[in-house]
Amino acid sequence: MEQESQNGAYDGRVMTEEQMETLRKQIAIYAVICDQLVLLHNSLSYFPPLSSGMNPMDGGYFDPMVASSSAHGMSTRHRWTPTSTQLQILENIYKEGSGTPNPRRIREITTELSEHGQITEKNVYNWFQNRRARSKRKQAQTTTMTAQADDTVVTAEDRRSCGDSGGGFESYEHILFPSPDLGIEHLLSRDKFMES
């Protein structure tokens, strides 16, 4: 408190250098924290379609819910769900397509499937990846259950566990960042449906 109160030459309130510094630090801390939160979020999340087969007349992106159709209520939250038509086509392609849809083909497929619903190349890509992996896994499982009687031995290399349980939070996927450069208001609008 040396020099803060007799700033006569100015009628508006002012801050001392000290106060300024304090404020600056606060801001800096918040800025860094915020920055890192956003960064963390970015690296852990991914936002879907947004603008694939989107007509300019749609105005907003990402329909809240088209689901009132009839079949099943695809909840349209984040996760893409293939329509039955799309699924059919995908299965067909998977069967005959000798298992390896090259990226070029992915594009075609996506284009075709766009006729039957919102979809992205990434969706198609993921679908094939998962389809194959799970098919393989299932097969392996059924194959494995032949003769396996004396497998009660664990190789010593396996016992590397019992570390700690650190590095835990990887679950930011559900934090939506609707508009990166807008205020926080959009962030706050989590749907809080009380009941239905």
Place this chain on the structure above:
Amino acid sequence: MEQESQNGAYDGRVMTEEQMETLRKQIAIYAVICDQLVLLHNSLSYFPPLSSGMNPMDGGYFDPMVASSSAHGMSTRHRWTPTSTQLQILENIYKEGSGTPNPRRIREITTELSEHGQITEKNVYNWFQNRRARSKRKQAQTTTMTAQADDTVVTAEDRRSCGDSGGGFESYEHILFPSPDLGIEHLLSRDKFMES
């Protein structure tokens, strides 16, 4: 910009009321954003922190489930998972590093990251490979299916500022961002005292 320089008659630097207000708003905005981000995180992640902060010795490995089952030969988790601290650092390096981290740099990075968890050069190498490849792919996809009017989308790569211009707030971009090594772990691990 107009009338902030005539607070003479004072040797210590001071702020005008206007500047003060600006700073105040800045702080408020950051505070709210951070608060909400943390809140969102906390309310949306159902499993407890697992880690009471980030001890330097917490490795990337954390197998919750021991390889108890003896059935599978190649079992268990040998997969490295970066801690959030490591991820931040990697992201930073990726951003500023103009692309190709030469093997010598890889080594440095690995050394640095070792402070924050178990890691190998191979991990770092892979990470950069993957990072680049996926960044590229993502860009390709968004570029492909973007006709126009995708102003609502920011490529996930370069959006990381938090409270800068745009949207509903005034421009606060004349704020200095000092040391970016604060860490948000303190914020996220709020219930470090709970045990199961």
Place this chain on the structure above:
DNA sequence: GAGATATGAATGAAAG
């Protein structure tokens, strides 16, 4: 509402 299962998505690692 708590488990069980199915599946879309993310990502470390490896193959090509």
Place this chain on the structure above:
DNA sequence: CTTTCATTCATATCTC
């Protein structure tokens, strides 16, 4: 570097 594989996570749906 590019593409693919394998594993894991998160969520949706279903059942009890």
